[in-house]
Structures are given as C-alpha cells and as structure tokens.
Amino acid sequence: MSRASAPIRPRLVKRLVPSRSMRIGVRAGAVVCAFILAAIFLLLTGRSVGTIFGAMWDGSFGSPYGQAQTILAAIPLIFTGLAVAIAFRMRLWNIGAEGQFYLGAFGATAVAYAIPTAPAFILLPLMILGGMVGGGAWAFVPGILRARLGVNEIVPSLLLNYVGILLVDYMVHGPWSDPQSFGFPLGKPFSDSATLPTLGDTAVHAGAIVAILAALAISLVLSRTVWGYRVRVIGENARAANYAGFSIARNVVAIMLLSGALAGVGGMVEVSGVVHKIQANISPGFGYTGIIVATLARFSPLAVVPIALLFGALIVAGNELQTVGLPSDIVLMLQAVILLFALAGELFVQYRVQWRPGSSSSAAPAIPSEPERQAAASASPSIEAG
Amino acid sequence: MTPDLVLTIFIAGIAAGTTLVFAAVGEIITERSGVLNLGVEGMMLVGAVTGFLVNNQIGQPWIGAIAGVLAGAAMGLVHAVFVVGFKTNQVVTGLALVIFGNGLSGYLGTSVVGEPPPATFDPIALPLLSSIPVLGRILFNQDALVYAGYILVAGAWWFVFRTRPGLNLRSVGESPETADAVGISVVKTRYLAVMCGGGFAGLGGAYLSLAQAPSWVPNLTAGRGWIAIALVIFATWNPLRAALGGYLFGCVEALSFRLQAVGVDIPVFFVSMLPYLFTIAVLVVISRGNLTRRLAAPAALGNSFAREER
Numbered sequence: 001m002s003r004a005s006a007p008i009r010p011r012l013v014k015r016l017v018p019s020r021s022m023r024i025g026v027r028a029g030a031v032v033c034a035f036i037l038a039a040i041f042l043l044l045t046g047r048s049v050g051t052i053f054g055a056m057w058d059g060s061f062g063s064p065y066g067q068a069q070t071i072l073a074a075i076p077l078i079f080t081g082l083a084v085a086i087a088f089r090m091r092l093w094n095i096g097a098e099g100q101f102y103l104g105a106f107g108a109t110a111v112a113y114a115i116p117t118a119p120a121f122i123l124l125p126l127m128i129l130g131g132m133v134g135g136g137a138w139a140f141v142p143g144i145l146r147a148r149l150g151v152n153e154i155v156p157s158l159l160l161n162y163v164g165i166l167l168v169d170y171m172v173h174g175p176w177s178d179p180q181s182f183g184f185p186l187g188k189p190f191s192d193s194a195t196l197p198t199l200g201d202t203a204v205h206a207g208a209i210v211a212i213l214a215a216l217a218i219s220l221v222l223s224r225t226v227w228g229y230r231v232r233v234i235g236e237n238a239r240a241a242n243y244a245g246f247s248i249a250r251n252v253v254a255i256m257l258l259s260g261a262l263a264g265v266g267g268m269v270e271v272s273g274v275v276h277k278i279q280a281n282i283s284p285g286f287g288y289t290g291i292i293v294a295t296l297a298r299f300s301p302l303a304v305v306p307i308a309l310l311f312g313a314l315i316v317a318g319n320e321l322q323t324v325g326l327p328s329d330i331v332l333m334l335q336a337v338i339l340l341f342a343l344a345g346e347l348f349v350q351y352r353v354q355w356r357p358g359s360s361s362s363a364a365p366a367i368p369s370e371p372e373r374q375a376a377a378s379a380s381p382s383i384e385a386g
Numbered sequence: 387m388t389p390d391l392v393l394t395i396f397i398a399g400i401a402a403g404t405t406l407v408f409a410a411v412g413e414i415i416t417e418r419s420g421v422l423n424l425g426v427e428g429m430m431l432v433g434a435v436t437g438f439l440v441n442n443q444i445g446q447p448w449i450g451a452i453a454g455v456l457a458g459a460a461m462g463l464v465h466a467v468f469v470v471g472f473k474t475n476q477v478v479t480g481l482a483l484v485i486f487g488n489g490l491s492g493y494l495g496t497s498v499v500g501e502p503p504p505a506t507f508d509p510i511a512l513p514l515l516s517s518i519p520v521l522g523r524i525l526f527n528q529d530a531l532v533y534a535g536y537i538l539v540a541g542a543w544w545f546v547f548r549t550r551p552g553l554n555l556r557s558v559g560e561s562p563e564t565a566d567a568v569g570i571s572v573v574k575t576r577y578l579a580v581m582c583g584g585g586f587a588g589l590g591g592a593y594l595s596l597a598q599a600p601s602w603v604p605n606l607t608a609g610r611g612w613i614a615i616a617l618v619i620f621a622t623w624n625p626l627r628a629a630l631g632g633y634l635f636g637c638v639e640a641l642s643f644r645l646q647a648v649g650v651d652i653p654v655f656f657v658s659m660l661p662y663l664f665t666i667a668v669l670v671v672i673s674r675g676n677l678t679r680r681l682a683a684p685a686a687l688g689n690s691f692a693r694e695e696r
Contacts (some may be wrong), residue, residue: 012692093477120648129515141666149673154424154477154671155616159662162609170655288485329498329604332489339482340464 012351018347024185026345027296029044031310038330052324054056059320060313062128065304068203072274074305074312076101076283078211080290081304082218083135087259088299089222090235094256096157097263098287099164100135104264105271106132106168109187112194113273114174118129120193125192127268128210136257138164147249153256161287169280176278177283187278196273198260207269212305214262219301263287284315285332292339311335391648395640396524402526404535404638405590405607409614410444410621411542411630412586416462417618417636419579420559420686424480426464426587427611428487433458433588434595435491436633438552438602445504458588459581460488466561469571473690484503487521492604497619499603507531507597528599531589535629538586555579559684562691572691587611609662616665620672622682631668634638638664 016075039049055327059066087094094100115123138160145151169185176187221226221367234241242248266286270308271278289311297303318331387441410428416423423429440452468474507529515526546552557565558575566572578622594610595602611634621628642660646651 043437103570144675145666146672149670151669151673152619155612155619156666158612159609159616161661163659166655166659170653173655214557224504285485288481291478291481292485321484329489329492329496333486333493334489336482336486336489340468340479340486343482344468345478346474348473371614 008355011354012347013354014164014351015349017287019352020347022345023298026349027102027342030341030345033341034334037337038334040149041330047326048093052321052326055077055289055324056317057322060317065203065337067068069316070309070313071208072312073206073315074308075205075207076266076270076286076295077209077289077308077312077315078305079269080263081293082214082301082307083139083259083263083266084265084291084294085297085299085304086222086231086262087255088216088235090231090252090255091238092143092152092252092255092259094139094157094259094263095140096139096260097155097266097289097290097292098283098285099157099161100260100263100268101270101283102161102164102168103138103260104131104267105134105278105282106164106171106267107264107270108268109171109176111190112190116191118193120195120197121181123191123193124196124272127272129266131266131268132261135260135262135266137260139256139260139263140238140253142255143260146256147252158330164342168278168282169214172278172280178277181193185279185280190272194272195276196269198254202253205269205273207273210265210269212267215301222301228296264289284328285317289315289335292335295339340379389692391644393520395644396637397527398640398644399637400524400528400532400633402639403633404612405594405610406617406635407535407539407629408590408593409587409611409616410632411539411625412458412583412590413618413620414583414616414625415542415555415586416580416583416624418555418559418623418684419576420684420689420691421466421469421576421580422480422688423462423465423580423583424474424477424615425461425483425487425507425611426468426480426583426614427609428484428491429461429584429587430460430591430594430607430611430614431487431523432461432494432591432604433490434496434591436588436601437551437592438503439494440499441503441505442498442594445508447503447505447596447685450596451507451589453590454587454588454596456588458591459585461588462581462584463577465584466577468668469690470576472582473692476539476688476690479619488605491606495602496603500601503596504599504617506600507593531593531597539625539629546625559686560640562686562689566691566693572693576691590614613661613665616669619683620668623684624682635661635664644691645654664678 035053038358042049044053060070080101081099083100084094108127109130111130112126115126118126139157141160142151142153142157145156146153147313160338172185172187178186178188196206196207199208220228222232229244230241231251233244234246238248267282270286275282293304293307293311297307302377311365314331316334318328320329322331408654409430412428413423433454437447437450437454439448439450440453453510455580461483465479468479469476509529510528510533512526514531516522518526544552546555554565554570557568557574558570558572558579562572590610594606599606614632617628617631617635620631639661642657645657
C-alpha cells in the first residue's frame with residue numbers, strides 16, 4: 001500500500017483466523033499482568049507484597065482449608081457464569097444474575113421454612129425448584145420486555161438486582177427474622193433436611209456436583225439438541241433464524257428463564273450448602289463476577305468451570321486480605337483489571353502486528369471473507385441500543 | 387399532603403435530580419460519539435469518593451467537585467483507551483469499569499466512612515429570581531452546583547445541536563466512516579467525548595457526596611448511574627429532555643423517601659425499590675414509540691471503528 005520510503009511503524013493486520021494459542025496466552029498474560037499491577041500498587045502504598053500475596057495464596061490454593069473455601073466460592077460462580085454464558089449465546093446480556101441469585105435464595109428459603117420437617121430427598125429438590133422459580137421469575141421480566149416490547153435487557157436486568165437485594169433485606173429484617181439473632185438481619189437456621197450434605201469429610205457441599213452437572217447439561221443442550229442449535233442460530237444471525245421460522249421472541253423468553261433459573265440454583269446451593277439460613281449480603285457480587293467468568297470463558301459452559309475456580313480463589317483471597325489489614329475491595333479491582341487486560345489482549349487474537357512498511361507477502365486481503373467477518377462479529381458483538 | 391410538603395419534595399427533587407442530570411448529559415455526549423459507556427456507575431463512585439476525600443483534606447467543596455470531575459474523566463480515559471484504542475467490546479468494558487470503580491472507591495474511602503465533611507455546598511438564594519412565588523423557592527434557592535447544572539444542560543444542548551464541533555460529534559456517532567472521509571478524527575472525537583462524559587459522571591458523583599447527601603458510604607450511588615443510562619434513552623439523546631427526565635426522577639426519589647411522612651405506611655425496603663421500578667416502568671412506557679427512539683439513537687452506537695475495515 002505505501003512506497004518503500006515509508007517509515008517503519010507498526011500496523012495492525014487482521015488475522016485470517018483468530019489465533020487460538022494467542023487466545024490462551026492472552027488470558028494467562030492478563031492474570032499475570034493484573035497481579036504485577038497489583039504488586040506495583042501495593043508497593044506504592046508501602047505494603048509488603050510478599051506477605052500479602054503469600055496470605056492470598058495460603059488462603060486460596062495453598063492449604064487444604066483454602067482449597068475447600070475456593071471450591072465453595074467457585075460453586076455459585078459456576079451457576080452465575082453459566083447464566084450469563086447461556087444468555088449471551090443468544091446475544092442477550094443478563095447482567096441481573098446477582099438479583100436472580102438473591103431471588104433463588106429467596107425461593108429456596110421459602111420452601112425450607114414452609115416444610116422444614118420434610119425428608120431431605122423431597123425437600124432439597126423442592127428447594128432447587130424454588131430457587132429456579134425465584135431466579136427465573138426475576139429474569140422473566142427483562143426477557144419479556146425484550147421479546148414483546150424491544151426494551152434492551154441490560155438496564156432492566158441490572159436494576160432488578162437492587163430490587164431483589166432489597167426484597168431479601170426486607171424478609172430477613174421482617175417476616176423471616178430470627179428472634180434469637182439479637183436484631184441482626186438473619187433468618188432462622190435451616191432444618192437438617194434443608195441442608196445440602198457435604199462430600200465425604202470435606203467442607204465442600206453437594207452443590208459442587210450439581211454445578212458440574214449443570215455445566216455439562218448446558219453444554220450438551222447447546223451442542224447436541226435442536227433447541228440448542230436454534231439458540232445458536234438466533235444468536236449468530238437473527239435475520240436468518242427469522243427466515244428459518246424460529247420464534248425469536250419465544251426463545252428470548254425461554255433463554256432468559258433458563259438463565260435466571262441457573263443463577264437461582266446458585267442462590268439455593270449457597271443458602272442450603274454454605275450459610276444454612278437466609279441472611280442479608282449472601283453474595284459478595286457473585287452475579288457480577290459471573291459476568292467476568294462467562295466473558296473470559298468466551299461463553300462456553302465447560303470453560304466456565306475452571307475460570308470460576310480461579311475467581312473463587314480470588315474472592316477467598318480477598319477475605320484473607322482483611323486479616324492483613326487491607327480492604328477486600330482490592331480483589332474487586334483485581335477482577336476488573338484481569339477482565340480489562342484480557343479484553344485488550346483480544347486485539348492481538350484478532351489482529352497481528354506488522355512492523356514492515358509496504359506490502360509484504362503475508363499482507364492480509366483488503367476484504368475479509370465472510371467466515372472471517374462472522375468470527376470477528378462473534379468475538380466482538382455489538383448490541384442494539386434502546 | 388400539605389402544600390409545604392409538596393414544596394419540600396420539589397426542592398429536594400431538583401437536588402436529587404441534579405446528580406442524574408450531570409451523569410445523563412455526560413452520557414449523551416459520550417453516546418453521541420457512538421460510544422456506549424455502561425461504566426457511569428463506577429465513574430460516579432470514583433468521582434464521589436475523590437471529591438469527598440479532597441474536600442475532607444482541604445475543606446473546599448469546589449476543589450472537591452473539580453477533583454471529582456478529573457477522577458471521572460480519568461476513568462473515562464480508561465474506557466476510551468480500551469474501547470477506542472483496543473476496540474474492546476463496549477458492554478463488557480463498561481461493566482468492568484463499574485466493578486473496578488466499585489472496588490477503587492471502596493478502597494479509597496475506607497478511612498472516611500461515616501465522617502462528616504468539613505464543608506459542603508449550601509443553598510444560595512439567587513437575587514430577584516428566588517423571590518418568584520413557588521418556582522423561585524424550588525428552582526432558585528439551591529446550591530451552586532444545581533445552578534451549574536442548569537447552565538450545563540443549556541450549554542450541552544447548544545453544543546450538540548448548534549455548533550460545528552457538536553455537528554462533528556454527531557456525525558462520528560452516526561457514521562464514523564463518513565466523518566472520517568471528510569477529515570474528522572473519529573479517534574480524537576471519541577476520546578474527548580468519552581472523557582467528557584466520564585467527567586460529568588464524576589461531577590454527578592461528587593454532587594452526591596458533597597451536596598445532596600454530604601457523606602461517604604461504600605456504593606453511595608446505589609444504581610443512579612444505571613438510572614442515568616435509562617434517562618438517556620428516555621431523553622432520545624437530547625440534553626434538554628434529559629434535564630426534564632432527571633428532575634422528574636429526582637422528584638420520584640424525593641417523594642419515595644417522604645412517603646411515610648404523607649401517611650403511607652410501607653417498609654423502607656419497599657420504598658427504596660421505587661426509583662428502580664419507576665425506571666423500568668418508564669422504559670416500558672417509552673418503548674411504545676420504539677421506532678422514533680430507534681431512529682434517535684446514534685446509528686454507530688456500540689460499534690468500534692477501524693479505518694481500513696469495511
């Protein structure tokens with residue numbers, strides 16, 4: 001394109017096929033860079049990086065207790081991550097997983113308090129159902145608004161988070177408040193049959209198995225069923241799906257219901273497996289971290305599991321920070337920075353840097369081919385406003 | 387409901403609306419350039435805590451407000467570097483900034499939670515104007531930042547619709563390729579627009595922590611950034627309509643916190659839900675005129691621009 005006299009400067013050339021190895025490298029690099037940035041930040045504030053990172057490691061992966069805590073924190077993240085991932089397969093942003101998580105806990109708790117003496121094999125499935133209904137109902141609202149009225153789902157799903165948290169707040173301050181909690185916003189402890197069993201003699205509860213089964217099931221549904229195929233077609237090309245006669249409106253509602261139900265089960269396993277009662281602040285932002293998990297997993301249900309483990313470890317490490325006198329807010333920043341670096345790195349997955357001036361033999365064609373465009377579109381989808 | 391109470395609600399509503407107006411007008415300028423900034427909530431939080439901390443140190447709310455603007459603009463710069471420079475997905479980048487702003491503001495504000503500020507913005511009665519019956523007390527017996535909000539709204543409207551740079555801004559948001567072809571720098575315009583929007587979001591946050599409810603608690607904004615984003619759609623990307631909507635939302639907020647005073651006995655948790663539910667209801671109602679709204683949205687909103695890709 002330019003003459004031989006042109007100065008040597010970097011130029012971005014679109015890759016014919018997004019680089020797979022670069023994609024994995026970028027994610028690993030994003031985590032490393034985020035920790036380097038955190039180290040610089042801690043040094044600047046005059047902290048001992050070694051002590052702090054040591055405490056974070058010991059509290060998450062470095063000790064048997066930490067490992068159990070990491071898995072416990074990863075379980076709800078798998079559910080919220082799956083919720084965000086499956087919605088995005090239809091290019092829907094469900095950023096209301098936080099509220100759906102709370103409503104799932106709400107639904108499960110309502111069941112647990114209604115029939116506390118029922119045997120576990122009846123009560124636990126009903127609590128899961130309660131969680132699905134609660135979370136699903138919360139996601140139904142943005143889903144139906146999008147399907148019937150064309151209201152973009154982002155803002156309604158997000159705003160309902162605040163409403164859901166306030167609803168649980170009301171319940172634990174009022175109708176469900178435990179008279180023996182001395183005014184703390186706690187519900188009565190669950191009966192034994194409303195509590196998820198633990199796996200062997202670890203602290204990890206059976207929700208871990210439910211989470212992995214859910215990831216497998218969603219993956220199979222998407223890749224092996226007709227409905228999953230329709231969902232993917234609608235997500236990748238709504239116009240073609242429309243011509244093929246797929247009902248977009250009905251599937252938008254269905255996928256939001258499923259998404260909300262998944263987040264709701266996350267809330268159920270958290271109250272039944274970890275907290276053993278309902279209380280305020282049951283989530284340190286599992287719904288929001290789930291968005292990060294799903295994005296880094298490229299919305300693949302199976303990839304959600306390992307990435308949820310990493311972010312579970314980060315959340316646990318954040319609690320550990322408080323023991324060395326640092327606010328756990330640092331972990332929120334760390335999560336966001338990992339995501340931002342991974343997003344920026346995506347540029348090097350889609351493009352490569354060319355340093356030579358002029359036309360080289362490896363110059364990219366001026367017009368990208370159709371599969372290439374689609375690959376690029378699926379990597380950086382755009383949303384309709386309004 | 388006594389006339390006095392109604393008046394109080396409107397006075398508080400204008401103040402509560404000012405936060406939203408700042409953030410919404412900023413977001414309009416950002417979106418007019420074709421960039422979606424969902425990070426408003428995070429930018430407001432960082433602006434709020436920065437303003438509060440600076441004011442705490444030196445006791446000058448004006449300097450605090452300016453610091454809030456700069457902090458918000460810095461967050462805007464980060465958003466621009468990612469979405470314009472690295473062409474990242476605008477939705478996820480914005481969400482990342484909300485989470486980042488939440489963490490950063492929580493971290494920075496740890497030591498000042500619940501502390502009273504040494505100085506705040508206090509109401510100034512404007513001569514003559516404040517003596518207009520009723521309206522004078524509602525509109526012209528407010529603090530200086532509320533007046534700055536009035537000027538800002540008019541200025542933003544004039545800028546967007548009546549000036550050459552405003553035309554350039556809109557053309558970048560409608561068709562970056564065309565704008566690029568006639569020699570407007572898409573990249574520069576978008577950087578400036580996103581930073582400007584971030585600055586206004588920061589000012590909105592600082593207004594909250596320095597004037598409307600002078601204090602700092604983690605997550606002080608409580609979703610106001612998202613309400614501001616909804617307001618932009620309500621306003622069809624027009625600053626004047628955003629002002630109308632912002633003050634209206636402010637009045638709803640002011641009313642809901644005084645419901646108990648008018649004898650409606652519902653738990654405070656349900657009262658706190660009202661602004662969010664009202665926002666969703668408004669989005670539903672305005673979606674009836676969906677076509678005009680879709681036409682009003684900048685055509686390139688949410689799309690990144692690369693000169694050599696077509």
